[in-house]
Amino acid sequence: MTDNILNRLINNIQNTNENKSSYWKQYLNNKSNFMSEYEHLNFGSYTKKSYKNFIHIILQYILFGNKLFKTQTYKEYKNNFDLINRFIDLDTIRHILTFEKLKKLIQPKSVCIIGDGKINGVLGAYLTFKNVKIYSVNLSETLINDYKILKSLNNELSKSLDLIDNSNFYFSDKMLHLIPSNFKNILYQANIDLFINISSFQEMTINEIDEYFKIIKKNKSKLYCCNREYKKLYAGEEIYFDKYPWEDYKKIFWENTPWAQKFYSTKFPFIHKYHGNIKHCLVDFGLKKN
Numbered sequence: 001m002t003d004n005i006l007n008r009l010i011n012n013i014q015n016t017n018e019n020k021s022s023y024w025k026q027y028l029n030n031k032s033n034f035m036s037e038y039e040h041l042n043f044g045s046y047t048k049k050s051y052k053n054f055i056h057i058i059l060q061y062i063l064f065g066n067k068l069f070k071t072q073t074y075k076e077y078k079n080n081f082d083l084i085n086r087f088i089d090l091d092t093i094r095h096i097l098t099f100e101k102l103k104k105l106i107q108p109k110s111v112c113i114i115g116d117g118k119i120n121g122v123l124g125a126y127l128t129f130k131n132v133k134i135y136s137v138n139l140s141e142t143l144i145n146d147y148k149i150l151k152s153l154n155n156e157l158s159k160s161l162d163l164i165d166n167s168n169f170y171f172s173d174k175m176l177h178l179i180p181s182n183f184k185n186i187l188y189q190a191n192i193d194l195f196i197n198i199s200s201f202q203e204m205t206i207n208e209i210d211e212y213f214k215i216i217k218k219n220k221s222k223l224y225c226c227n228r229e230y231k232k233l234y235a236g237e238e239i240y241f242d243k244y245p246w247e248d249y250k251k252i253f254w255e256n257t258p259w260a261q262k263f264y265s266t267k268f269p270f271i272h273k274y275h276g277n278i279k280h281c282l283v284d285f286g287l288k289k290n
Helices: 006-011 013-020 022-027 053-062 072-083 090-102 120-128 141-152 181-191 204-219
Strands: 112-114 133-138 161-163 176-180 195-199 223-226 229-234 239-240 251-256 262-264 271-273 278-288
Touching: 006 013, 006 141, 006 161, 006 176, 013 141, 013 181, 053 090, 053 262, 053 271, 072 090, 072 120, 090 120, 090 195, 090 223, 112 120, 112 141, 120 141, 120 195, 133 141, 133 251, 141 176, 176 181, 181 204, 195 204, 195 251, 223 229
Parallel strands: 112 133, 112 195, 133 176, 161 176, 195 223
Antiparallel strands: 223 278, 229 239, 251 278, 262 271
């Protein structure tokens, strides 16, 4: 059976190439298998359940403590992942902790995930903010990968989605809208309450970052941003967290990301520190500082 949305995304790949930094030109090349949910293409990991998972669970307990597993967000992710035999890995845990923090500070009616991977952000928004309208803007290859995972879930979210691949598109009443990055300007008129960017601005060109910030400011939205303090890309582009175009808007919080300073692996000494600091913040672009 022909999948209209999948075919349209495949046909749009060439159009989102113009939005790629040297980082994504490296990882999303002609040889990359973005059609497979299980491929790790540096936009997140998809870990199948196996007998080896118990080792990871022990290390998760050591790194994050027992409270993580008792949160409502963790339980809801697990219920959905169980349907597709997927294990909650480190990438997903960071999203769980993010949404646990955000839900105490904001209850948006509309959320845009900029640069999701393996549906960790889209699923978190759906599970955390009830009756929310969700937008996911990304490169076509990543949207293809996310779309395939969504369809395998076969839940309410996967049955209520639309693809925006036309500049004259009118937003429908669907719960989720997928938006290839070459159509991101349609978000100027989306009236979005909250934008979320996790480990994605750090891999864009400076021009792309500026374009997204213009959209966020036009919407007068809040932005949750979690990215490396500094990252140098393959062509020498240097991306600084503090140099994003924040201007003089109200910072609700601004700090080093507590759950992104260390990571675990099955190699001794098991708990490792990241090379370079990771920061996160919530900024209200509808309010200037006093």
